[in-house]
Amino acid sequence: MDETAVAVTTGVAQVFDLHALKAFAPDKRVRKMLFKTEQLWSEIACYEPGQSTVMHHHPREEEAIYVLEGAATMSIAGDEVTVPAGAIVKFPANVPHDVRNLGAERCVIMFLKVNPKVLKAGADGAGA
16 A cells, blocks of 8 residues: 655654665555655655556656666656666656566665646746
8 A cells, every 4th residue: 555654854854764664565566655745746666576657657747766776677758778776767747657677676766756736836827
C-alpha cells in the first residue's frame, strides 16, 4: 500500500532518511509520499527485480528522478536509458516514460515534481 513518510523536523526543515523509508512488496512496487506542498512534491518508489511503473506522462510537470539504489531502466520518449545508483535524470513535461527494474537487485528511486495546481494557477493568471 502506498504510504506517507514521516520526517524529522528541525526548525523549519524536514529531514527524510530515504534508506530508512525503503519498503518492498513481492507483488508490486511500493510508493511512499515524502511530501506534497503547495509548490513541490516528492515520493520514493521501491522495486523488486522485475517490477515496474507503466508508461505514462505528466501533461504540465517536468520531472527529475534520482536513483538511490540499484539501476532503473527507463524508456523516455522512445529512448532506452539505464540510470545507475547515484545518478539523476530530468525530462520535460508531457514526455512519455516508464521505470523498470530489469536487474537482479532491488531498485529505489526518488522523484521530484512541481505541484500541477501551481502550474495551473500560474497559467490562469498569465493572461490577466
